[in-house]
Amino acid sequence: MIASAPVTPDNGGAGRKLGLVAATALVMGNMIGSGVFLLPASLAPFGWNAVLGWIVTIVGTLILAWVLAALTRARPLARDPAGFVTEAFGELPAFLVYWIYWVSVWTAVVSIAVAAVSYLSSFFPAIGATPFMPALCSIALVWAMTLLNLRGVRAAGDFQVVTVVLKIMPLIAVIIIAGVALGDGSANIRPFAIREINGVDLRGAAALTLFALLGFECASLAAARVENPQVNVPRATMWGTALTGLLYLLVCSAIALMLPEAVASSSSAPFATFVEQYWSTGAAALIALFAIISCVGALNGWVLVQGELPRNLAARGLLPRWFGGTDLRGTPVRALLASSVIATLCLLFNSSRSMQGIYEFVLLLSTSAALWLYLACALAAWKMRVVRVFALIGAVYALWTLWGAGVEASGWSLVLMLAGLPLYWWGKREAATSQEPA
Template sequence: MKEKTEFKKELGLLNATSLVAGSMIGSGIFIVTAAMARDVGSAAWILVIWLVTGLLTMSAALSYGELAGMMPNAGGQYVYIQRAYGKLMSFLYGWTVFSVIQTGVIAAVAVAFANYTAVFIPELDKTLLEVGSYTINLKQVLAIVSIVLLTFINTKGVNSGKKIQLLFTVAKLFALFALIILGLYVGLQTDILSHNFENMWEASKTVLKEDGSLTVTKLSGIALLGAMGATIINSLFSSDAWNNVTFIAAEIKDPKKNIPRSLFLGTLIVTVIYILANLAYLALLPVGGSPEDASVLGKGIMFATDDRVGAAAANIILGNVGVFVMAGLIMVSTFGCNSGIILAGGRLFYAMSQDGLFFKQAGELNKNNVPEKALWFQCLWASVLCLSGKYGDLLTYATFASLLFYILTIYGIFILRKKEPNAERPYKAFGYPFVPILYIVMTSLICITLLIYDTRNTGLGLGIVLLGIPIYYFTQRKSE
């Protein structure tokens, strides 16, 4: 009960919803459609994958609402897992969040922010240190500076964090809607959209070989389902971090109502925006293209320079200045995204520390009623990942690991309904049991597909989770 008196309940429904939407929208929506186009090569199937992603995310969010209403405590998903499965499983979740999920995403988003800042300041590409194949450049330094700055702001109290979060979420939503409206207005005056949908269900996988040649393989049946199941990791990554609002439950006003509402509203807003953004891309750019072509239209969505589909779309709308406009938008988007992720993560590690499963100092609140030391632990490891250069690989591991824990958490609803039938449930999972079961089945199939089609990365993701088992028993023995 002590934590409820220490944390300040300063976040209303608007702040909670902005945290959900703001944490979800980073750099992914502006980039990943290029990889998806190469994997399935069809406008219709690209939109289907984004729609399925949105429905899965919303069904998970609606299911989480029941758990959030039952347990409106700091730590969110970590607390739900512990109540359903016990300490070991909750530690494995917390361990994975700290080692790759939260910190890996923070590092990757910060580096994306720095990469787009380099569009305005090319000197950031300068290499500071080179030892063999390992290099450190100014962009990595800027990424770390942005993480340190946002961590510092969030140590000043949840009020500071929520203002930054709301400001940047509103700014990027406004900019995204402008991109969508202008994109559709300009694009619909051409015949590109109709061309993209001429043979919209004909799927193919395009592979660019090292010698510059292309191989195109037609997809149908099981091969198509496999390709979709593998490439959906891209859209799922772009839609992740929606659960971060559960970590800060102790600071949300009327959490039993506002967390379920914010989960639904935030995921709904982002799902609609993502589908409309992809429609705008398809109205402005052909799906197919050539990597050798010098023009934006010639490269198409598949071979947009550095996969920057958003920048290519902005170039069609605004000309060369569009590159700078998009770079500015992604800077705002990534900075705001990291603000929310950094704010939320510290609360999970605080909850772990309270249970003796994390550094003891992380369980202390500062004079501003926030877990300052937990925030700095998170900052330190995320900064190390920025320097390692391995954050890109970590994202693949992290997204797969996230899916595993989403499945476990939602199955926890069934466990707790049986174990604690009389527990207070201010909100009950939407469509129970069908919607939660559908999510579990669909996401399990995606995980199996990923294990088959991307065995190395998903295997490493699973390995990171399992590495937590000996660490758990070692730390528990040491504390006895």
């Protein structure tokens, strides 16, 4: 049974909630997705600029994560980014940045599902060779994760913990292999040359690494479903971001700097290439299997978030009450189904493209759209005098990366942001009508 009445902003729905481990797994699981398995090839031409790019991106995301954590402690009643932006700038700006972030989430769902199917096609080549089959398989995967999340947040959280444990195994294996190879002298790192460091390559590398670290805000977005959010949300946000950033820095730098540039940059599976060269041949299938697990785990986490976002907006009266309907376990059934329907339509509209074409089409839009939320939260912290130094640095970093995303992507994100206004007016009209005396 689905409750039609709007959920109040404080209750978050009934049912069991995520503990610290599950909340941290949500952060790490949403961050560790498809990107890390492909990034070393893209970063190889940048050399040591890629290492510095990782450091800049990790520092930038940690600063933004700290801003969100500080806001959670300082404004517990606001609870989540929508509340922070509402308190600082009002309901309309909060709706706009949350709406465009919702767009970034379901486009991320599409891109991750396509990446998982792309890896799956290495086991079943007919998927990639048959027209429309990649899109259909991606749709099936999206709905499989939607059905899992419909069982409740605890089921999704438990699944997230398991997949996080599995997906970090190949990352740790690469770190161990790299350490052994360097220790016994069978491998060398590309020499560091200060003259190769330049602003253009650094900016390009930092832009590439940003997508891999999207998701550090997920615990804050799902704060209503986290136990003791004032304590667990900041801890999950900081710990998850720091651990994921450290793993990415070590793994991607090792692959990009220890493999010859020509080999790393031309590899379609740089993880498999690295493991084959320094450990064993025939490891490509194993790496592809772990890549699928990584994508499925990330997809599960993002599907959870794509249900929570419209539910939160409906609870605040910023979307029609229909989106706030929950079942007896507090699961936002209607919001989950609506989000997955939108993701399905996006896949159907692009079904004639190749897997790579679909992936590239939605990837840039997802990254640029998410930056508006980061910028809004940093500006909200500045206005509310919460960790103002970090807020200023975070705002500058968000603007820098938004500029780096390109005029086209930023322009589309603005258009889609304004496209949500009719739903906002509908939600506000419903809220006003419900307050009128009978």
